[in-house]
Amino acid sequence: xxxxxxxxxxxxxxxxxxxxxxxxxxxxxxxxxxxxxxxxxxxxxxxxxxxxxxxxxxxxxxxxxxxxxxxxxxxxxxxxxxxxxxxxxxxxxxxxxxxxxxxxxxxxxxxxxxxxxxxxxxxxxxxxxxxxxxxxxxxxxxxxxxxxxxxxxxxxxxxxxxxxxxxxxxxxxxxxxxxxxxxxxxxxxxxxxxxxxxxxxxxxxxxxxxxxxx
Amino acid sequence: xxxxxxxxxxxxxxxxxxxxxxxxxxxxxxxxxxxxxxxxxxxxxxxxxxxxxxxxxxxxxxxxxxxxxxxxxxxxxxxxxxxxxxxxxxxxxxxxxxxxxxxxxxxxxxxxxxxxxxxxxxxxxxxxxxxxxxxxxxxxxxxxxxxxxxxxxxxxxxxxxxxxxxxxxxxxxxxxxxxxxxxxxxxxxxxxxxxxxxxxxxxxxxxxxxxxxxxxxxxxxxxxxxxxxxxxxxxxxxxxxxxxxxxxxxxxxxxxxxxxxxxxxxxxxxxxxxxxxxxxxxxxxxxxxxxxxxxxxxxxxxxxxxxxxxxxxxxxxxxxxxxxxxxxxxxxxxxxxxxxxxxxxxxxxxxxxxxxxxxxxxxxxxxxxxxxxxxxxxxxxxxxxxxxxxxxxxxxxxxxxxxxxxxxxxxxxxxxxxxxxxxxxxxxxxxxxxxxxxxxxxxxxxxxxxxxxxxxxxxxxxxxxxxxxx
Numbered sequence: 001x002x003x004x005x006x007x008x009x010x011x012x013x014x015x016x017x018x019x020x021x022x023x024x025x026x027x028x029x030x031x032x033x034x035x036x037x038x039x040x041x042x043x044x045x046x047x048x049x050x051x052x053x054x055x056x057x058x059x060x061x062x063x064x065x066x067x068x069x070x071x072x073x074x075x076x077x078x079x080x081x082x083x084x085x086x087x088x089x090x091x092x093x094x095x096x097x098x099x100x101x102x103x104x105x106x107x108x109x110x111x112x113x114x115x116x117x118x119x120x121x122x123x124x125x126x127x128x129x130x131x132x133x134x135x136x137x138x139x140x141x142x143x144x145x146x147x148x149x150x151x152x153x154x155x156x157x158x159x160x161x162x163x164x165x166x167x168x169x170x171x172x173x174x175x176x177x178x179x180x181x182x183x184x185x186x187x188x189x190x191x192x193x194x195x196x197x198x199x200x201x202x203x204x205x206x207x208x209x210x211x212x213x214x
Numbered sequence: 215x216x217x218x219x220x221x222x223x224x225x226x227x228x229x230x231x232x233x234x235x236x237x238x239x240x241x242x243x244x245x246x247x248x249x250x251x252x253x254x255x256x257x258x259x260x261x262x263x264x265x266x267x268x269x270x271x272x273x274x275x276x277x278x279x280x281x282x283x284x285x286x287x288x289x290x291x292x293x294x295x296x297x298x299x300x301x302x303x304x305x306x307x308x309x310x311x312x313x314x315x316x317x318x319x320x321x322x323x324x325x326x327x328x329x330x331x332x333x334x335x336x337x338x339x340x341x342x343x344x345x346x347x348x349x350x351x352x353x354x355x356x357x358x359x360x361x362x363x364x365x366x367x368x369x370x371x372x373x374x375x376x377x378x379x380x381x382x383x384x385x386x387x388x389x390x391x392x393x394x395x396x397x398x399x400x401x402x403x404x405x406x407x408x409x410x411x412x413x414x415x416x417x418x419x420x421x422x423x424x425x426x427x428x429x430x431x432x433x434x435x436x437x438x439x440x441x442x443x444x445x446x447x448x449x450x451x452x453x454x455x456x457x458x459x460x461x462x463x464x465x466x467x468x469x470x471x472x473x474x475x476x477x478x479x480x481x482x483x484x485x486x487x488x489x490x491x492x493x494x495x496x497x498x499x500x501x502x503x504x505x506x507x508x509x510x511x512x513x514x515x516x517x518x519x520x521x522x523x524x525x526x527x528x529x530x531x532x533x534x535x536x537x538x539x540x541x542x543x544x545x546x547x548x549x550x551x552x553x554x555x556x557x558x559x560x561x562x563x564x565x566x567x568x569x570x571x572x573x574x575x576x577x578x579x580x581x582x583x584x585x586x587x588x589x590x591x592x593x594x595x596x597x598x599x600x601x602x603x604x605x606x607x608x609x610x611x612x613x614x615x616x617x618x619x620x621x622x623x624x625x626x627x628x629x630x631x632x633x634x635x636x637x638x639x640x641x642x643x644x645x646x647x648x649x650x651x652x653x654x655x656x657x658x659x660x661x662x663x664x665x666x667x668x669x670x671x672x673x674x675x676x677x678x679x680x681x682x683x684x
Binding site: 005006008009010012013014015016017021022023024025026027028029030031032048052104107108111124126127128129134140141142145163164166167168170171174175178179180181182183184185186187188189190191192193196198199200201202203204 | 254255258259261262265266268269272273274275278279288289293294295296300344345346347350363365370373391392394395396398399402403406407423424425431432433434436437440441451458459461462463465466473475476477478479480481482483484485486488490491492500502506507509510515
C-alpha cells in the first residue's frame, strides 16, 4: 500500500514536469563572509543579542566563573543543570549542580531546577543568535528548554559574522554526526496577542549570555 | 462556501475585526520594512531564494527520493501520502501503535489543510495545539485568520474572557499579554511533560542531509520535537531543498519577511534520530494533496515556491480590510488566492483569483519573488474557461462571455476594429457630457456605476498616422 503511494506520487511529479526539465542556475552573489573585523563582529553580536532582551555579560576569558556567578545571582538561582562536561573553571562555588550525561535527568527534574548553564557551538553577529549543536559543553536539547533560565557562555572566537558563515560551519556537525542543531535568538517569545512581544511562553524566559573575550 | 464577494461583505461589516486586522498588518509591515532595509544584499537573497525553489521543483522527484534515503540513513521512517485522508490514516496508525490517546502539536499549515485534528478526534485521539494563537483558536472553536498570527482577529479582552471560561485557575486573570501567556504556559506544560507523541510540520527539509527545519518563536516547537518518544512530521512535498547550504538563504529571508525579526527566537534542525537526545522514533510523512496538480501548470506552479512567511497578507490592501476569514481557506491573502483554487483543482476558491486589485504589492514583498499578480490573471482565465467547459447553455450564453467573445472578434481584425471605432464615435455623442461618459447604456452601466469613461477622441491615432504626411 505504502509503496504504491510512493510510486503514484513520483509518477504524478514526472508527468506534471514532462520530459523537458528546466535547468536552474542558482545565483549566489549574496554576502557570505562578513566585511567587518573580528572586534566589530563581537560588538555587533553583543548589541543585537541585547536587542532581543537577552542580557549580555562581558568578561575576560579567565573571568567566566565570576560572570556566570553574577548572572545566576541576578535571578537567585541555586540549583543549576549543566551538561556533565561543563568545565569546572566555569562553575561558581555554592551552587548545587545537577549534571546531565552519565546520569540522565528526568523532564521533571529539569522543570524543577532554577536554570541551566551551557556553552555553545557558535554565535552569529548579524542576527544576535547563539547556536547549539549538542557538541562540547552543550548537552542534549531538553537541557536548554525546560529550565526557566539559560546562561550561555560564548567565547569571542566563536562569533561569526553572517548566517551563511554559520550554516557552512554547521554542515559538518549535521553531515558527520547527524547532530541536532538549535538556533536561539533571545528568550522564548510570542507576539500572538495584539502583536505585543511577550518574553517566555514555553522556553526559558530569561537568556543570559556570558561573552568572554581574550 | 459563500464565495469571496459575499464573505468579504460580511467581514467588512465587523468593525472590531477590521480594527484588529488593520492594526496588526500596519505593525508587521513597519517591522518588516525596517529589518529588510538593513540587509544590503536583500535582492540578491531574493534572487537566490527564487532560484533554489524553482530548481527544487524542477527536480522534485529526484530530491524526494534523495530525502527519503537521507532520512532513512539517519534512523527515520518515511511515508508517502497521495492525499490528506491517506496522510491522516498514516498518522493515526502511528499514534495508535504507541497506545497514545493524546498528542502535542506545533502549528503546521499542512496539518490544518488536511484537517488532521478532526481525523485524529474521529479515532479517539486528542490533539493539543501548543502555539499560543492556535490554542486561542482551538479553545474558542474558532477559525484562524492569518498564516503567522492565526488569532490576529482577537484582541486581549476577548482572549482573557476565553481563557477564563476554558482554563483552570484563571479567575484573577487580567488582560496583560504577559499574564495571558503565563496562563497558556501553565496549561500546556503538563501536556508537554506527559506527551508520548509529538506532531509537527516542516518549514524546510534538506534532501542531501535529511535534515528537517522548524522555525518558531515560543518554544512549543522545540517541546513537541524534543520531549516525546515519537515524532511525526507531516510536510508538503514542495518543502524540500536540495542542499543544507540552501538554508543560509532561507533562514535570512523567512524571519525578516515573516515576523519582521532579524531571526526568530528558535530554529530547530534535526536529522533522523540521535541517541540519547530527543525522540527515539521519527516518522516523516510526505504529502502530495493536490501539489502535483499545481506542478502540472507551468504558470501556476510558482505558487509551490511559497515559504509561508505571510508578508503578502500584510501588504495586501484587500486582506487588510477583509481579514482572513473571507477567503474561506486555510491559506488566506494573495498566496491563498493562487494556492487554494489550484490545490483543489478549481473546485474550491473559484472566486479567489478576483480577490485582488492586482496592485502588485504582494509580488514586491514576496521573499522568493512569486509573481502573484500574473498567476491571479492566469487563474481568472482558467476559471472562466473551466466554467464554460463544465457549465451548460446558460454559462455559455452569459452576457460577459458573449461581450468578451464579440470584443475578441473586433480586436482580431483591423477592418472590424476601425468600423467599431467609427460606430462608437458616431453613437457616443448623446452620452458624453462635459467630456465624460457618466452613464453607459445596457450592460456597460455596471462599469460606469463607479467610474467615468473618457469618450473616444475625434481623431484616432490610426487616422492621424495615415494623414501625417511623409
